[in-house]
Amino acid sequence: MERVLAATGGRLVSGNRGVNFRLITTDSRAVNPGDLFLALSGETYHGADFAGQAVAAGAAGLILSSPPSSPATVPVILVPDTLRALGDLAGYHRRRMADLSVLAITGSSGKTTVKEMTAAILTPGRKILATRGNLNNLIGVPLTLLGLETGHTIAVIEMGMNQPGEITRLTEIADPDLACINNVQSAHLAGLGSIEGVARAKGELFQGVRPDACLVVNLDDSLVKRLGVACPQRRITFGRHRRAEVRATRLFSHGPDGISFTLGINGEHRRIRMGCIGTHNVNNALAAAALAFGAGATPDEIIRGLAAFVPYDKRLQVVRGIGGLRLINDTYNANPASMLAALKTLAEVRRERRALVILGDMLELGEASQEAHRVLGETVAHLGFDGLFSCGAFAREMAKAARGGGLAVVKACGDKDEAVAAVRTMLRENFLAPGDWVLVKGSRGLKMETIINQLKEPGLV
Numbered sequence: 210m211e212r213v214l215a216a217t218g219g220r221l222v223s224g225n226r227g228v229n230f231r232l233i234t235t236d237s238r239a240v241n242p243g244d245l246f247l248a249l250s251g252e253t254y255h256g257a258d259f260a261g262q263a264v265a266a267g268a269a270g271l272i273l274s275s276p277p278s279s280p281a282t283v284p285v286i287l288v289p290d291t292l293r294a295l296g297d298l299a300g301y302h303r304r305r306m307a308d309l310s311v312l313a314i315t316g317s318s319g320k321t322t323v324k325e326m327t328a329a330i331l332t333p334g335r336k337i338l339a340t341r342g343n344l345n346n347l348i349g350v351p352l353t354l355l356g357l358e359t360g361h362t363i364a365v366i367e368m369g370m371n372q373p374g375e376i377t378r379l380t381e382i383a384d385p386d387l388a389c390i391n392n393v394q395s396a397h398l399a400g401l402g403s404i405e406g407v408a409r410a411k412g413e414l415f416q417g418v419r420p421d422a423c424l425v426v427n428l429d430d431s432l433v434k435r436l437g438v439a440c441p442q443r444r445i446t447f448g449r450h451r452r453a454e455v456r457a458t459r460l461f462s463h464g465p466d467g468i469s470f471t472l473g474i475n476g477e478h479r480r481i482r483m484g485c486i487g488t489h490n491v492n493n494a495l496a497a498a499a500l501a502f503g504a505g506a507t508p509d510e511i512i513r514g515l516a517a518f519v520p521y522d523k524r525l526q527v528v529r530g531i532g533g534l535r536l537i538n539d540t541y542n543a544n545p546a547s548m549l550a551a552l553k554t555l556a557e558v559r560r561e562r563r564a565l566v567i568l569g570d571m572l573e574l575g576e577a578s579q580e581a582h583r584v585l586g587e588t589v590a591h592l593g594f595d596g597l598f599s600c601g602a603f604a605r606e607m608a609k610a611a612r613g614g615g616l617a618v619v620k621a622c623g624d625k626d627e628a629v630a631a632v633r634t635m636l637r638e639n640f641l642a643p644g645d646w647v648l649v650k651g652s653r654g655l656k657m658e659t660i661i662n663q664l665k666e667p668g669l670v
Contacts, residue, residue, distance in 0.1 A: 210270070213245065213286065216301035217294040219272065224284025230269055233298060233355055235348065242267030247298075248274070249291050249348065256291065292347060299351030300382040303364075306357055311383050312500050315368040315376060315414050316391030317407060318547040319493045320345065323391055324367045325521045326497035330506055330514030337363040342522075343541075345369035350379050363504055371573060373410050380417035387445075387503045388418045389425035391496050393432040394546035404432070412436040425499045428453045429492065447499040448492065455499040457491050462557045465527060465535065472515075474498060477508045485520045486527065486537075487554035494518075523658055525554060529666040532636040533643025535562075536664055539650040540657040543571045545581050548650060549588065555648045556592050562645045563595045565618075565635070567628050567660055569651020570601030582606040590614025596635075598628040601655055625655075629663045 210226050213219065231243035237259035240246055246263035248256030248271065257273050260281070264271070270284040271277070274291050288294040303311065314323050321343055328339040338361050340353050345367040353366060368379045380388070393408045415424050415436050426437035429448035437444055447455040456473040459480075463469065469482040470491050483494065498511045506514075520526050523541035530536040537558075539551045548571060555564055566589055574581050582603035589597045590611045596618035599607040608621035618640075622628045635641040647664065651657040 210284065212301065213270075213272075213298065216298045217272070217286065217288050218297075219286040219288040219294065222276065222285050222287050223281055224270065226284075228269055228284050233295075234263075235295065235352070237263040237266065240266040240268050243269050245270045245272065247272040247291055247295055249295070250274070295351045296347065296378060296382045299354040300384065302357060303354045303382070303384060306361065308362055309357065309364060310362065310386045310504055311364045311366060312387045312389070312504060313366050313368055313380065313383055313385035313414060313418075314389045314391060314496070314500070315370070315411055316389075317394035317411070317544060318550070319391050319489075319496070320367045320369065321521055321541070322490065322493045322524055323389065323496045323500070324365050326494055326515060326518050327365050327500045329518045330497060330501040330511050331363055331365070331504060333510070333514070335362050336360045337365060339365040340367040343367070343369070347375060347378060351382060354383060365500075368414065370410055373406070374413070376410060376413035377417050380414055385414075385418050385422060387423045387425055387500055388414045389496055389500055390414055390427065390430075390433045390436060391493070392427060392430045392546070393436075394544060408432040408436065412439075415440045415442070418442065423503050425496065425503060427492070427496065445499045445503050447495040449495075453495075455495050455502060457495055460488055460491055462486075462488055464560055465558045472498065472508075472512065474502055474508045474511065479508060479512050481512050481515055483515055483518060485518065485525065486558050487525055487550060488557065489550040489554070490525075525551065528661060530647065530664045531633075531666060532641065533645075534632075534636070534641060534664065535644065535646050536661055537646065537648040537650075538658065538661045539648065540661060541653065543569070543650050543652045544574070545571060545585070548585055551648060551650050552588060552592055552594075555594070555646060559646050563641060564646040564648070565596040565598070565632070565641065566594055566648045566650075567598045567600070567632075567657070568607060568649075569599075569625075569655035569657045570603050572652035572654050578603060579606055583610045586610025587614045590616040595640075596620075598622050598631055600625055600628055600651065600657070625657070625660050626663075629660055632664060 230245035233245045235249050240263045246268040272286045424442050424444045426446050427433040428446045428450035446453045457470045460470045467484045526538040528536040586607035587610045597611045598620045604621040608619045611619045649660050
C-alpha cells in the first residue's frame with residue numbers, strides 16, 4: 210500500500226493502509242484474489258463501473274479517479290488521472306530494479322520486428338522481459354514494465370505513438386538505458402501533420418533519455434541521423450552507411466529462402482543467413498544487433514540470435530495457401546513505407562512465378578491519403594505484378610492508378626470476401642497456379658488477415 214501511495218501521490222479515502230497487493234490489473238475480468246484493480250476509462254467505457262465486479266472477483270483494493278458510487282469493502286485510493294497513475298506505478302517499479310537495463314525501440318515501421326530480433330539475441334543465458342505483441346502504448350508499456358520480476362536483467366520495450374507527447378511520457382516511465390529510433394516515415398500523419406512532425410514525435414525518445422544513456426542511431430535515415438547528432442549522449446550507429454559501427458555489406462536475397470549479408474561489428478566481420486524474407490529486414494537486423502551489442506551481447510551471440518529469428522505474426526509470414534499458392538501475410542499494419550517494402554519483397558521472392566497483391570487502405574494519413582493511395586496503385590503497376598485487388602475507402606483510387614500504369618488485371622473490391630472470391634476464380638481458371646504468390650497487406654483497422662484465413666490451406670493454424 211505505502212509504495213502505491215508513494216508512486217501515485219494518491220489519497221487513501223477508505224480502508225486499511227496495511228493491506229498488501231499481489232498484482233495490478235486494469236481488466237476486471239482478469240482480477241485474481243489479492244489484486245489491485247486500477248480503473249481506466251476510454252471513449253466507450255468507464256473503468257469505475259466495473260469496480261464492483263473486480264471486488265467480487267477478489268480485488269484487495271481499488272484505484273479510482275472519483276469516489277465509488279457505493280461504499281467499498283476494500284481500500285480505495287483516489288488519483289486525479291488513473292492512466293497517469295498506471296504509468297507512475299510502472300516507472301516506480303522499473304526504478305526499483307537496480308541491475309536492469311531497459312532497451313527502448315520506436316520508429317515508423319519495423320518496431321516489433323526489431324524488438325523480437327533483439328529478444329532472440331539476448332534471451333539465451335539471460336532473464337529478459339520483452340513487450341508482448343504490440344502492447345506499446347500508454348497502457349501497454351506500463352503493464353509490460355509491471356511484469357518485471359527479480360532476476361530480470363534486460364527489458365526490451367517497444368514504444369508506439371500517434372500524437373505528440375506520447376513518446377515523452379513513455380520515455381519518462383521506462384527510463385531507457387539504450388534508445389533506438391529505427392526510422393522516420395510517413396505514418397500517423399493525421400495526428401502529426403507531416404514527416405517533420407513524425408520526426409519530432411519520434412525524437413522525443415532521444416530528447417527524453419538520461420545523459421548517461423546510449424542512443425542507437427540509424428545512419429541510413431537522414432532524419433534519425435539529425436535527431437541523434439542533436440543530442441549529447443553516447444551513440445552506437447548502424448546501417449549500410451560506410452561509417453556505421455554496426456554495418457551490413459554484400460547483401461543477397463535467396464528469394465523465398467531468406468537473405469544473407471556480412472555483418473560488421475566492432476571491427477569483426479561475419480557472414481550471416483536469416484530465414485526471413487525482404488532485404489529491408491537487414492536494417493531491422495542491424496538495429497537489433499546494435500541494441501544487443503550495446504547491452505553486452507558478443508558478436509557470436511548476435512549471429513546466433515539473428516540466424517534463429519522467426520518472423521513475428523502477420524509480418525511477412527509465408528503461408529501455404531489453397532491450390533498450392535504461397536501467401537505472404539503482412540497484415541499487421543501499413544503505411545506508405547511499409548507498403549513499398551512489402552511490394553519490393555514480393556518482387557524479390559517471386560522469381561518467375563505470377564504475383565498478385567491484395568491491398569487494403571493505409572489509415573491515419575490525413576490529407577495525404579488520396580495521393581498516397583494513388584502512388585501505391587502506380588507502384589504496383591510499375592513493379593510488374595500480375596494483378597491488384599484493392600479493398601477499403603481508397604480501393605477505387607488504387608485501382609484507377611494501377612490501370613493508368615498499365616496493369617491489366619485490376620479490381621476494386623466492395624469487401625474482403627469479394628477479393629477472396631476473385632482469387633478462387635483465378636485458381637479455377639488457371640490464371641494462378643501452384644507456386645504463385647499472393648501478398649495481402651493493409652492497416653490494422655481493416656483486419657486483412659481474414660483474407661489470409663480464407664485462402665490458407667485447410668488445417669493450418
